[in-house]
Amino acid sequence: MPNDVPVPANLRDLNVRTAWNDAGGAARARELFTTSFGGVPEGVWAAPGRVNIVGEHTDYNGGLALPIALPHRTFVAVSPRTDRVLRLVSSVADGVVEVDLDAVGPAGTPAEVRGWPSYVAGVGWALEQAGLASALPGLDVAVVSCVPTGSGLSSSAALECSVAVAWDELAGLGLAGRAAAPSDPGRSRLVEACVRAENDIAGAPTGGMDQAASLRARAGHALLLDCRDGGAEHVPFDLAASGLELLVIDTRAEHSHAGGEYGQRRATCEAAVRLLAAPDLRAVADATRAGQTSLEDVLPRLADDEQRRRVRHVVTEIDRVRALVHLLRDESDDRLRGRSLDEAGRLLNASHDSLREDYEVSSPELDLAVETARRTGAHGARMTGGGFGGSAIALVDDDAVETVIRAVDDAFDGAGLRAPGFLRAVASPPAGRVG
Template structure:
């Protein structure tokens, strides 16, 4: 792997696009590309998951926050069913998709995400959704495990909801319909398996709060989420997010393999999903023994390790919410560490860059550190004292330089707002 850094070079911090800057940039790209003005500009955030990894598709618990880093979309509806798309992350070329007759996996490349949202809405009975022209401008790191794809699909979904007056974007319950369209776009058109955490975070998070997301399918919109105060300043803390820039890809079969193993385990155990097992273990007077009894019913060692991660991770989400609310920073950090160790050893979704970054963060004074997102590359988060984020990030960057890894990038995570209309 090529070394793109030298030891001692200041670590790069990723800036945000503020409201005026994002609107102006998206509007300009639209006008230059399509020769007219957009009907409006919308945006949606990336997300970082505090804890609860690979639990969403197991009907478990997750705890994401929305990032201040957002994707802006300038859009104008069309009278036909053609979709034309341009992104500031590309070479300026326009991707074109015809919605009429579009089938599953019918679009290749990044255009599958926004075009897939329109397709999903039409497939769900909203035939009034037609074609559109759209320009995307984003500061969400691509491939960093911070859900740049959900920022794109959710901003598109909210824009189409407004433009075609579907009426879903105005409340939490309605946004669940848009979330389902965004998930359908990723799963069925882009072929990138997703369990819903990312889209829920991008659509439902609120400033200064973490979203406690309960993914049990029987819950309605009102009961599937609760807003948990996430005030880092009050505890004198900072949440460092560091993108390792290790290649991050979830559509190469690894994610789907983990998901399939969990579904097979649930079937073997005779339960609808592994959340049922996690709740039974949590209710036991001897949780360790209860977990051992469950694992003893599985003959495959890999399956046992996958199940152990899911069950214990769901428990760690509950414990983290309790610890943070009580101001128990040491316990919150311990839970971060335990989560990463489980993801590394039981779920096997880390890579050397993630493990090294976590190890250096811990040695540099972090209360706890863990990978975040689907794994196989991407980002870590570290809970540190306020003002220490750059210090920790620099130590990681220096270690990466010594090992010949790509130079990492960092950002400051502040719990931010969900998808919204900007102009």
Template sequence: MTPVWKKTPKPTELIDRVTQAFRLAFGYEPTAVYSAPGRVNLLGEHIDYSGGTVLPFALPQRTYLAVTPRQDRLLRAVTAQGDAGASASSSPREIELGAIAPGAVEGWLAYVAGVPWAMAQEGLVSRDELPGADIAIDSSVPLGAGLSSSAALECSTALAFDAFAAANTGREPLSASDTGRTQLAIACIRAENEIAGANTGGMDQSISLRAHQGSVLAIDCRDFSTRPLTVDVDRAGLALLVMDTRAHHNLSDGQYAKRRAACDFTADTLGLTTLRDYFESTPTLAEAHQLVARWEEQVTAGMVDLPPQTDLPTARAALRHALTEIARVEECLALFSTAETTEQTWAQLGDLLNASHDSLRDDYRVSCDELDLAVNAARAAGALGARMTGGGFGGSAIALVSQELVPTVAEAVASAYERAGFNHPEFLLASPAASAAQDR
């Protein structure tokens, strides 16, 4: 079967499109256009909320906002994607800024409206500094593909309201510094958790606002400190193939929150701030397994409790994933701590990707048939390694593939999907792109 490759419009085309959408919706020209990228997470899945280090990078695919501040506190927004990737909304949705609260707004508008609310809650702006706004949205980040379309929407919105507040006060925008962007990312996380109702960690917003062109960004999720990491697949003759299963995922349906709550509960019963603090020094796989065994002994002895409504095998498996995934990231950091890489370096990275997926599938149980089939078909066709990326339950997988094998691997995955009767997958090649910015 011939693979379907995602077509990404040029930035200028998307800027023109979102500007036209604004003009049609509101009858005048926008004052600015902002954009923020989606992301791929190379390694470190479901550990951001457990204090682990994650290794995402920004995608060239971005969400664009055409925007103008209003003289009142009304927020009006229109999107070309709709609530589930449908056709464009013809009339704006609206809400007063003062009416934004947990449970007060639903669907895609929650990811927009939650941002100014969270910025005020975090003390980044005062109520009087934030005007309402007219907003039009368009995006090349696929919805439901596990590539963080929600964070891209939040972060582009954050840049717009940050600019409004700076103009009203005469201060420098928070987006002008990494420290300020960190604060905006924290506000976006709060917006997603409390207004959109998806209790995610902070990886997606952090990379969207703080990415480095050409680099993976190592983010320590205990304090959100970062450092760029050079993982130059192109120079090694390799490629990162993104395989969108087109099995739509939804992180606000309760499954994600259930797993996070179990990790948070386990850390709390151990007297830890996060599960990362369970390690005594730099995490290793050997210590991860030792800590799981220690925890099980404590549970058996009645010294610590199991997470609510969770049996011992399930809780043990979830903890094993969290601790081993934290350790796998540390192994990856060590692999790329020097400027030179060898074939063995890339083979080891492939092994880490494979082990990550196997753990997410078997221990954390956040994979699905479509993700597993993409991973297995890519491996069988010659990928060095493959795994699901993102929250799971659908979305996308990635494969580390030699450049000459990319067509072969994509065709193998597409053919496997056709035989299984799944939706046709879609493919793109990922390379580290720039962070959120003003485009016009």
């Protein structure tokens, strides 16, 4: 395929996953479309996966998160139809799937849509439910992606958001606006629709961080996301200027947000909020930060040790987001170095330790990746995403990336685990048309 980014020669013996650029991804999507449906698509749209720097399990608690959009994207070649039928094909699934938009219903009902097509059909359903469209046209959609699935890098949100910007343009909704202005309120409405698609139609009880990063991120910046009111700020995030890289380690231990463990964590937090008579755990974090209360006062009011540990994680994680953003803002020359770099690494490490011990969402594979990265030169490392598998991130000097990659690969081999995958993360643009 043309215009693909090559794997560095010194890493070709390892599972390093480079991103497709727009031309290469669009060519793949068009080829699949033509093979499956005949003719040529009306256009190609793409949306990125995301990696969260810090701020895990804060989104559904009204908290703060700090993700970046990855250069790894999902590409959809799309043409509108004259009926209300979706015809869907994916490069990683067999055959064409058809879905009647007039027969789509929530997960767990007789009208539920099973499997990956639910993330596509759910977007249309949610746009109509929100009154953003009265009767969307059906679509022919061919999907290709270089966002690893089951890796905690939001492959589901990338699919939803790529379809959302395609439908937005083809149906003339006018919500996406220009990709150069991703804070436009219309994109926030698309975020809401994609979140509802994932929650109600796909049945995954996630917050909105993934979709916000995919639709509202900016190249060269992290997205400081206020998950209570949807506000966003673009924080400069240029690690290359500091001689650093953000290495993503895909443990290949697959996870699913539709699983019960994720929902249990959310339910525990909601029960704690009711006991505390607070609007959300963000309110608790804000009150402790303002000196109006403290965790020592709050935690004894909860029902049991499980609630206390879950709340402690969320409150301290929101503080870690604030602390890292303060470091990034304070670097007038856009460089992390010296004490600020040490503190950034400490915040990443503390996040993982809290996720492992208080929130209990890590896994042996994630712990091995994090511990090995720390031991072999990473300034800080943590799991990223919802947990129970998926990926870890490591903040690494650019001249130490190969050393860390090989050490983690050797550690997994020594433990008898599947070989991990690696991505080199660069803060990238949001969803939009690419062809």
